[in-house]
Amino acid sequence: MVMTVMLDSADLTLRPWEPGDADxxxxxxxxxxxRRWTSHRVDGPEDAERWIAGQEAGWKSGERLSFATLAAGRxxxxxxxxxxxxxxxxxxxxxxxxxxxxLGVASRAVELLTAWAFDTKTGPGLSRLELIHNAGNPAxxxxxxxxxxxxxxxxxPRGAHETEGHLHARERGAAPRS
Structure with a gap:
């Protein structure tokens, strides 16, 4: 059984991906x-359906907890x-x-997911989170x-066509900086 987790803030919702999200x-x-910054490729409806099924499998195993990010319901x-x-x-x-x-969507989503991930009552109660990105991606x-x-x-670099990466981390209890 897949755990249903929906995270909401005033203007953002994080919820598991659904089959109806394929289009x-x-x-x-x-x-x-x-595509420049991500490793996955979704090149049509069948790829989307497989990708979404993979996200559901991640929830079932607990190994990958993925969310669609919604702003204004989209x-x-x-x-x-x-x-x-x-x-x-x-x-x-x-x-x-x-x-x-x-529009600040990624920052708000990261903050919302971070708060849940550190929560010991409703979330996984993790003590440390890491965020890794390509060093060439200033955003x-x-x-x-x-x-x-x-x-x-x-x-x-991890591969022949990759550049350096940045490892950022945050410990539970550390406040976000503006």
Whole structure:
């Protein structure tokens, strides 16, 4: 059975991906700027359905807790928490589609998911979260900084076509910086 978690703030909702999101996922994932920074590809309805099924499987196993990010009731992005299996920490990843880019959606989604991930009563109660992004993506760096994730290290490229990465981290109890 899949745990249903919906996180809400005044202007943003995070909820698990649903099969009915396939068309909007295809539209958002076709954006070249998004494709530049993400490793997954959704090139049509079948890919979208497989991707969404994979997100549901992640919830079932507890290995990948992914959410559609909704603003004004419309899916505009994605955010995921990948808990570590052996320690009370996890990694957050996210993307925002072109229609909502530059509106602070990613920062608000990261803050909302961070609060839930650190919550010991309603969330996983993690003590540390990490956020890793391509060093060439200044928008992701700003999101990390804005939400209180301090830059801890520069990571070497993982593949022949990748650049360095940034590892940002935040400990439970650390307040976000503006």
């Amino acid at each position: 909007v996922l295809v539209a958002l994932a076709g954006d070249e700027e998004l 899916v505009v992005g994605h955010i995921v928490l990948t808990p570590s299996g052996d320690r009370p920490c996890g990694e957050i990843g996210y993307w925002t589609g072109a229609p909502a880019r530059g 992701s760096c700003r999101v990390a900084q804005k939400t209180g994730y301090a830059l801890e290290s520069i990571l070497p």
